[in-house]
Amino acid sequence: MGFMQGIAFTQHFDGIALHGNLLYTLATEGSQHTDLGDSFTCNAALSWRMPEKKEHPHRGIEHHSHLAWDLILELNGEYRTKEEVDGDKDPNTGGNFIYLSPGVRLSGESGMSASLSLGLPLYEDLNGDQSEPDLRSLFSVGFAF
Numbered sequence: 001m002g003f004m005q006g007i008a009f010t011q012h013f014d015g016i017a018l019h020g021n022l023l024y025t026l027a028t029e030g031s032q033h034t035d036l037g038d039s040f041t042c043n044a045a046l047s048w049r050m051p052e053k054k055e056h057p058h059r060g061i062e063h064h065s066h067l068a069w070d071l072i073l074e075l076n077g078e079y080r081t082k083e084e085v086d087g088d089k090d091p092n093t094g095g096n097f098i099y100l101s102p103g104v105r106l107s108g109e110s111g112m113s114a115s116l117s118l119g120l121p122l123y124e125d126l127n128g129d130q131s132e133p134d135l136r137s138l139f140s141v142g143f144a145f
Contacts, residue, residue, distance in 0.1 A: 006024065008022075016049075018046055022040075023040070024040050025038060025039045039079065068106070070107070072115070073100075073101070074099075077097070093130070095125050097121055097124040099122065101138075111144035114139075114141050116137070
């Protein structure tokens, strides 16, 4: 079991939006005396709403697809504490890293959205022997209600 506490904000400007969030996750000891470590993440993103096509190219009539495309550029940071099993900390866990993540989001007027981003590591400081990340890809689907 764990506890999560965070804050998020968005500020819209003319076709551009600034987004940010902070999230702290407190991991508690599980049934097998394992604590997977706390984490702290911080994210900052700039998104640009691509202009909609206003006129049909052949008829001069209004065209509205009810879909919106956003281009997104994010900085993602994460810090993780070491995992603990039966009170012993694993020296090969935990650390911190920062990603630069360009991406795209498709939103519909029904409140559904899908996004894809690719995270390129800018900085990493991992404890002990761990696999170093080369690329992180995220795909998400969201529903607003």
